[in-house]
Amino acid sequence: MDRLDRKILSVLQQDARASLQDIGAAVGLSPSPCWARIRKMEEAGVIEGYTVRLNPLALGLADTVLVMVTLDSHSDNTLEKFGEVLASIPEVVEAHLVSGEYDYLLRVVVKDTRDYERLLRERLYKIKGIRHSQSSFVLRTLKKADLPLGV
Protein backbone atom coordinates (compact mmCIF):
# COMPACT_ATOMS: atom_id res chain seq x y z
CA MET A 1 0.00 0.00 0.00
CA ASP A 2 2.06 2.90 -1.26
CA ARG A 3 1.10 6.19 -2.83
CA LEU A 4 0.51 4.59 -6.23
CA ASP A 5 -1.90 2.04 -4.76
CA ARG A 6 -3.90 4.80 -3.09
CA LYS A 7 -3.92 6.75 -6.32
CA ILE A 8 -5.28 3.72 -8.18
CA LEU A 9 -7.99 3.30 -5.56
CA SER A 10 -8.85 6.96 -5.87
CA VAL A 11 -9.40 6.54 -9.61
CA LEU A 12 -11.46 3.39 -9.05
CA GLN A 13 -13.62 5.12 -6.45
CA GLN A 14 -14.56 7.71 -9.02
CA ASP A 15 -14.99 5.24 -11.87
CA ALA A 16 -14.61 1.53 -11.30
CA ARG A 17 -15.02 0.92 -15.03
CA ALA A 18 -11.94 2.91 -16.00
CA SER A 19 -9.74 0.77 -18.24
CA LEU A 20 -6.28 -0.27 -17.09
CA GLN A 21 -4.89 2.09 -19.70
CA ASP A 22 -6.78 5.05 -18.26
CA ILE A 23 -5.74 4.11 -14.74
CA GLY A 24 -2.15 3.71 -15.86
CA ALA A 25 -2.19 7.11 -17.51
CA ALA A 26 -3.64 8.69 -14.37
CA VAL A 27 -1.03 7.25 -12.02
CA GLY A 28 1.96 7.15 -14.35
CA LEU A 29 2.27 3.42 -14.98
CA SER A 30 1.58 1.07 -17.84
CA PRO A 31 -1.52 -1.14 -17.62
CA SER A 32 0.27 -4.34 -16.48
CA PRO A 33 1.57 -3.16 -13.09
CA CYS A 34 -1.76 -1.45 -12.48
CA TRP A 35 -3.52 -4.74 -12.99
CA ALA A 36 -1.04 -6.53 -10.67
CA ARG A 37 -1.57 -3.94 -7.95
CA ILE A 38 -5.34 -4.08 -8.22
CA ARG A 39 -5.32 -7.86 -8.05
CA LYS A 40 -3.09 -7.77 -4.99
CA MET A 41 -5.44 -5.32 -3.26
CA GLU A 42 -8.40 -7.54 -4.12
CA GLU A 43 -6.67 -10.54 -2.57
CA ALA A 44 -5.59 -8.53 0.47
CA GLY A 45 -9.21 -7.53 1.07
CA VAL A 46 -8.57 -3.83 0.58
CA ILE A 47 -10.90 -3.97 -2.38
CA GLU A 48 -14.04 -5.80 -1.29
CA GLY A 49 -15.87 -5.60 -4.59
CA TYR A 50 -17.32 -3.40 -7.26
CA THR A 51 -20.73 -1.81 -7.25
CA VAL A 52 -22.93 0.67 -9.02
CA ARG A 53 -23.95 4.11 -7.81
CA LEU A 54 -27.70 4.38 -8.20
CA ASN A 55 -29.96 7.40 -8.05
CA PRO A 56 -32.59 6.49 -5.42
CA LEU A 57 -35.02 9.16 -6.60
CA ALA A 58 -34.96 7.82 -10.17
CA LEU A 59 -35.85 4.43 -8.71
CA GLY A 60 -38.84 5.80 -6.86
CA LEU A 61 -37.06 5.80 -3.51
CA ALA A 62 -37.67 9.38 -2.48
CA ASP A 63 -37.12 9.29 1.28
CA THR A 64 -34.15 8.40 3.43
CA VAL A 65 -34.80 8.25 7.16
CA LEU A 66 -32.26 8.04 9.96
CA VAL A 67 -33.67 6.15 12.91
CA MET A 68 -32.06 6.39 16.33
CA VAL A 69 -32.95 3.43 18.50
CA THR A 70 -32.55 2.75 22.21
CA LEU A 71 -32.99 -0.79 23.48
CA ASP A 72 -34.48 -1.89 26.80
CA SER A 73 -31.97 -4.56 27.60
CA HIS A 74 -28.41 -4.85 26.46
CA SER A 75 -28.11 -8.58 26.80
CA ASP A 76 -26.32 -10.50 24.08
CA ASN A 77 -29.58 -12.20 23.27
CA THR A 78 -31.49 -8.98 22.65
CA LEU A 79 -28.70 -7.54 20.53
CA GLU A 80 -28.45 -10.63 18.39
CA LYS A 81 -32.19 -10.87 17.90
CA PHE A 82 -32.36 -7.21 16.95
CA GLY A 83 -29.63 -7.71 14.36
CA GLU A 84 -31.46 -10.66 12.84
CA VAL A 85 -34.69 -8.73 12.46
CA LEU A 86 -32.91 -5.80 10.85
CA ALA A 87 -31.20 -8.15 8.40
CA SER A 88 -34.61 -9.30 7.18
CA ILE A 89 -35.90 -5.82 6.37
CA PRO A 90 -34.69 -4.74 2.90
CA GLU A 91 -35.53 -1.09 3.48
CA VAL A 92 -32.97 -0.99 6.29
CA VAL A 93 -29.83 -0.43 4.24
CA GLU A 94 -27.50 0.32 7.15
CA ALA A 95 -27.48 -0.45 10.86
CA HIS A 96 -24.78 0.64 13.26
CA LEU A 97 -24.21 0.08 16.94
CA VAL A 98 -23.07 3.47 18.19
CA SER A 99 -21.76 5.19 21.30
CA GLY A 100 -23.63 8.08 22.87
CA GLU A 101 -27.21 8.91 23.74
CA TYR A 102 -28.78 6.02 21.85
CA ASP A 103 -27.76 2.51 20.89
CA TYR A 104 -28.32 2.14 17.16
CA LEU A 105 -28.52 4.28 14.12
CA LEU A 106 -30.39 2.87 11.13
CA ARG A 107 -30.56 4.23 7.63
CA VAL A 108 -33.87 3.39 6.02
CA VAL A 109 -34.74 4.01 2.37
CA VAL A 110 -38.41 4.12 1.34
CA LYS A 111 -40.67 5.22 -1.50
CA ASP A 112 -42.47 7.91 0.47
CA THR A 113 -43.61 8.84 3.96
CA ARG A 114 -46.63 6.53 3.75
CA ASP A 115 -44.25 3.68 3.01
CA TYR A 116 -42.19 4.67 6.03
CA GLU A 117 -45.24 4.86 8.27
CA ARG A 118 -46.16 1.33 7.24
CA LEU A 119 -42.63 0.06 7.88
CA LEU A 120 -42.61 1.71 11.30
CA ARG A 121 -46.00 0.29 12.25
CA GLU A 122 -45.70 -3.18 10.79
CA ARG A 123 -42.02 -3.97 11.28
CA LEU A 124 -40.06 -1.71 13.62
CA TYR A 125 -42.72 -1.20 16.31
CA LYS A 126 -43.23 -4.95 16.41
CA ILE A 127 -39.67 -5.55 17.53
CA LYS A 128 -39.52 -6.54 21.19
CA GLY A 129 -37.03 -4.68 23.35
CA ILE A 130 -37.08 -1.25 21.73
CA ARG A 131 -37.37 1.34 24.48
CA HIS A 132 -37.37 4.37 22.27
CA SER A 133 -36.90 5.37 18.67
CA GLN A 134 -36.62 8.70 16.93
CA SER A 135 -36.89 9.27 13.18
CA SER A 136 -35.06 11.96 11.32
CA PHE A 137 -35.77 12.55 7.63
CA VAL A 138 -32.98 13.50 5.28
CA LEU A 139 -34.13 16.79 3.75
CA ARG A 140 -31.09 17.43 1.60
CA THR A 141 -27.73 15.81 1.05
CA LEU A 142 -24.94 18.38 0.97
CA LYS A 143 -22.07 16.01 0.41
CA LYS A 144 -21.45 12.44 -0.61
CA ALA A 145 -17.75 11.81 -1.03
CA ASP A 146 -15.31 8.95 -1.42
CA LEU A 147 -13.12 7.71 1.40
CA PRO A 148 -10.21 10.05 2.16
CA LEU A 149 -7.12 8.36 0.74
CA GLY A 150 -4.83 11.34 0.98
CA VAL A 151 -3.62 11.47 -2.64
Next chain:
Amino acid sequence: MDRLDRKILSVLQQDARASLQDIGAAVGLSPSPCWARIRKMEEAGVIEGYTVRLNPLALGLADTVLVMVTLDSHSDNTLEKFGEVLASIPEVVEAHLVSGEYDYLLRVVVKDTRDYERLLRERLYKIKGIRHSQSSFVLRTLKKADLPLGV
Protein backbone atom coordinates in the same frame (compact mmCIF):
# COMPACT_ATOMS: atom_id res chain seq x y z
CA MET B 1 -37.87 0.58 -15.74
CA ASP B 2 -39.48 -2.82 -15.62
CA ARG B 3 -38.76 -5.89 -13.59
CA LEU B 4 -35.84 -6.92 -15.81
CA ASP B 5 -34.17 -3.54 -15.39
CA ARG B 6 -34.42 -3.80 -11.64
CA LYS B 7 -33.05 -7.32 -11.77
CA ILE B 8 -30.07 -6.11 -13.80
CA LEU B 9 -29.45 -3.34 -11.27
CA SER B 10 -29.65 -5.86 -8.48
CA VAL B 11 -26.91 -7.93 -10.10
CA LEU B 12 -24.79 -4.83 -10.72
CA GLN B 13 -25.17 -3.70 -7.12
CA GLN B 14 -23.66 -6.96 -5.97
CA ASP B 15 -20.96 -7.05 -8.63
CA ALA B 16 -20.55 -4.21 -11.08
CA ARG B 17 -17.88 -6.20 -12.92
CA ALA B 18 -20.19 -9.03 -13.86
CA SER B 19 -19.92 -9.68 -17.60
CA LEU B 20 -22.93 -9.08 -19.83
CA GLN B 21 -23.12 -12.83 -20.31
CA ASP B 22 -23.40 -13.43 -16.58
CA ILE B 23 -25.97 -10.66 -16.23
CA GLY B 24 -27.91 -12.06 -19.14
CA ALA B 25 -27.88 -15.53 -17.64
CA ALA B 26 -29.11 -14.14 -14.31
CA VAL B 27 -32.03 -12.23 -15.79
CA GLY B 28 -32.87 -14.51 -18.72
CA LEU B 29 -31.67 -12.39 -21.64
CA SER B 30 -28.78 -12.47 -24.09
CA PRO B 31 -25.92 -9.99 -23.57
CA SER B 32 -27.04 -7.47 -26.20
CA PRO B 33 -30.36 -6.35 -24.67
CA CYS B 34 -28.69 -6.28 -21.25
CA TRP B 35 -26.14 -3.87 -22.58
CA ALA B 36 -28.85 -1.73 -24.23
CA ARG B 37 -30.83 -1.59 -20.98
CA ILE B 38 -27.78 -0.66 -18.94
CA ARG B 39 -26.83 2.06 -21.38
CA LYS B 40 -30.34 3.46 -21.27
CA MET B 41 -30.29 3.54 -17.48
CA GLU B 42 -26.92 5.29 -17.56
CA GLU B 43 -28.30 7.95 -19.87
CA ALA B 44 -31.49 8.30 -17.84
CA GLY B 45 -29.38 8.96 -14.73
CA VAL B 46 -30.64 5.90 -12.89
CA ILE B 47 -27.08 4.62 -12.92
CA GLU B 48 -24.85 7.45 -11.77
CA GLY B 49 -21.58 5.60 -12.05
CA TYR B 50 -19.51 2.67 -10.95
CA THR B 51 -17.37 2.51 -7.87
CA VAL B 52 -15.31 0.21 -5.72
CA ARG B 53 -16.20 -1.11 -2.26
CA LEU B 54 -13.19 -0.49 -0.05
CA ASN B 55 -12.38 -1.86 3.38
CA PRO B 56 -11.70 1.26 5.50
CA LEU B 57 -9.88 -0.72 8.19
CA ALA B 58 -7.44 -2.18 5.66
CA LEU B 59 -6.72 1.40 4.57
CA GLY B 60 -5.93 2.50 8.10
CA LEU B 61 -9.27 4.24 8.55
CA ALA B 62 -10.39 2.61 11.77
CA ASP B 63 -13.03 5.03 13.06
CA THR B 64 -16.32 6.28 11.68
CA VAL B 65 -17.99 9.05 13.63
CA LEU B 66 -21.51 10.36 13.25
CA VAL B 67 -21.68 14.03 14.17
CA MET B 68 -24.98 15.70 14.92
CA VAL B 69 -24.79 19.45 14.43
CA THR B 70 -27.10 22.28 15.43
CA LEU B 71 -26.53 25.71 13.91
CA ASP B 72 -27.08 29.08 15.56
CA SER B 73 -28.73 30.79 12.65
CA HIS B 74 -30.67 29.25 9.84
CA SER B 75 -30.10 32.01 7.32
CA ASP B 76 -29.31 31.03 3.74
CA ASN B 77 -25.90 32.54 4.16
CA THR B 78 -24.97 30.42 7.17
CA LEU B 79 -26.23 27.24 5.52
CA GLU B 80 -24.32 27.88 2.33
CA LYS B 81 -21.13 28.75 4.17
CA PHE B 82 -21.42 25.61 6.28
CA GLY B 83 -21.82 23.49 3.16
CA GLU B 84 -18.74 25.02 1.58
CA VAL B 85 -16.58 24.32 4.61
CA LEU B 86 -17.76 20.73 4.79
CA ALA B 87 -16.98 20.24 1.11
CA SER B 88 -13.37 21.17 1.81
CA ILE B 89 -12.85 18.57 4.55
CA PRO B 90 -12.01 15.18 2.99
CA GLU B 91 -12.71 13.25 6.19
CA VAL B 92 -16.35 14.37 6.01
CA VAL B 93 -17.67 11.76 3.59
CA GLU B 94 -21.35 12.55 4.01
CA ALA B 95 -23.37 15.55 5.16
CA HIS B 96 -27.13 15.65 5.38
CA LEU B 97 -29.59 18.35 6.33
CA VAL B 98 -32.12 16.53 8.49
CA SER B 99 -35.40 17.06 10.27
CA GLY B 100 -35.72 16.63 14.01
CA GLU B 101 -33.73 17.60 17.08
CA TYR B 102 -30.64 18.75 15.24
CA ASP B 103 -29.88 20.28 11.86
CA TYR B 104 -27.16 18.19 10.26
CA LEU B 105 -25.76 14.73 10.43
CA LEU B 106 -22.20 14.23 9.23
CA ARG B 107 -20.38 10.99 8.67
CA VAL B 108 -16.69 11.40 9.33
CA VAL B 109 -14.03 8.77 8.62
CA VAL B 110 -10.67 9.01 10.39
CA LYS B 111 -7.56 6.98 11.18
CA ASP B 112 -8.11 6.93 14.94
CA THR B 113 -9.55 8.92 17.82
CA ARG B 114 -6.50 11.20 17.93
CA ASP B 115 -7.11 12.03 14.30
CA TYR B 116 -10.72 12.79 15.12
CA GLU B 117 -9.78 14.99 18.05
CA ARG B 118 -7.51 16.99 15.77
CA LEU B 119 -10.22 17.33 13.13
CA LEU B 120 -12.71 18.47 15.76
CA ARG B 121 -10.31 21.02 17.24
CA GLU B 122 -8.73 22.35 14.06
CA ARG B 123 -11.59 22.24 11.60
CA LEU B 124 -15.09 21.69 13.00
CA TYR B 125 -14.80 23.86 16.12
CA LYS B 126 -13.43 26.66 13.95
CA ILE B 127 -16.66 26.85 11.96
CA LYS B 128 -18.69 29.93 12.89
CA GLY B 129 -22.34 29.41 13.64
CA ILE B 130 -22.27 25.97 15.22
CA ARG B 131 -24.37 26.09 18.36
CA HIS B 132 -23.89 22.52 19.40
CA SER B 133 -22.39 19.27 18.16
CA GLN B 134 -22.49 15.75 19.43
CA SER B 135 -20.21 12.93 18.30
CA SER B 136 -21.26 9.33 18.17
CA PHE B 137 -18.69 6.64 17.32
CA VAL B 138 -19.68 3.66 15.23
CA LEU B 139 -18.79 0.67 17.43
CA ARG B 140 -20.01 -2.03 15.08
CA THR B 141 -21.79 -2.19 11.77
CA LEU B 142 -24.57 -4.77 11.79
CA LYS B 143 -25.77 -4.29 8.26
CA LYS B 144 -24.64 -2.67 5.04
CA ALA B 145 -27.03 -3.53 2.24
CA ASP B 146 -27.88 -2.49 -1.29
CA LEU B 147 -30.87 -0.34 -2.15
CA PRO B 148 -34.18 -2.22 -1.97
CA LEU B 149 -35.22 -2.84 -5.58
CA GLY B 150 -37.93 -5.36 -4.84
CA VAL B 151 -36.78 -8.19 -7.15
Next chain:
DNA sequence: CCTGAAATTCGGGGGGC
Protein backbone atom coordinates in the same frame (compact mmCIF):
# COMPACT_ATOMS: atom_id res chain seq x y z
C1' DC C 1 -37.48 -5.52 -28.39
C1' DC C 2 -34.82 -9.63 -28.90
C1' DT C 3 -31.33 -12.92 -31.21
C1' DG C 4 -27.02 -13.88 -33.20
C1' DA C 5 -22.78 -12.92 -35.41
C1' DA C 6 -18.90 -9.60 -36.63
C1' DA C 7 -15.50 -6.13 -35.49
C1' DT C 8 -13.13 -3.85 -32.04
C1' DT C 9 -11.34 -3.12 -27.59
C1' DC C 10 -9.88 -4.75 -23.21
C1' DG C 11 -8.48 -7.80 -19.53
C1' DG C 12 -5.08 -11.21 -18.16
C1' DG C 13 -0.64 -13.35 -18.27
C1' DG C 14 3.94 -14.51 -20.17
C1' DG C 15 9.35 -13.08 -20.88
C1' DG C 16 12.92 -9.53 -21.13
C1' DC C 17 14.97 -5.50 -19.17
Next chain:
DNA sequence: GCCCCCCGAATTTCAGG
Protein backbone atom coordinates in the same frame (compact mmCIF):
# COMPACT_ATOMS: atom_id res chain seq x y z
C1' DG D 1 9.21 -4.11 -10.12
C1' DC D 2 8.03 -2.18 -14.70
C1' DC D 3 7.46 -2.30 -19.90
C1' DC D 4 6.10 -4.62 -24.23
C1' DC D 5 3.73 -8.04 -26.70
C1' DC D 6 0.48 -11.86 -27.38
C1' DC D 7 -3.91 -14.39 -26.82
C1' DG D 8 -8.47 -15.23 -25.25
C1' DA D 9 -12.53 -12.91 -23.78
C1' DA D 10 -15.21 -9.22 -23.23
C1' DT D 11 -17.74 -5.13 -25.01
C1' DT D 12 -20.12 -2.81 -28.68
C1' DT D 13 -22.23 -2.60 -33.19
C1' DC D 14 -25.42 -4.03 -36.60
C1' DA D 15 -27.67 -7.10 -39.43
C1' DG D 16 -32.33 -9.67 -39.38
C1' DG D 17 -36.67 -11.69 -37.19
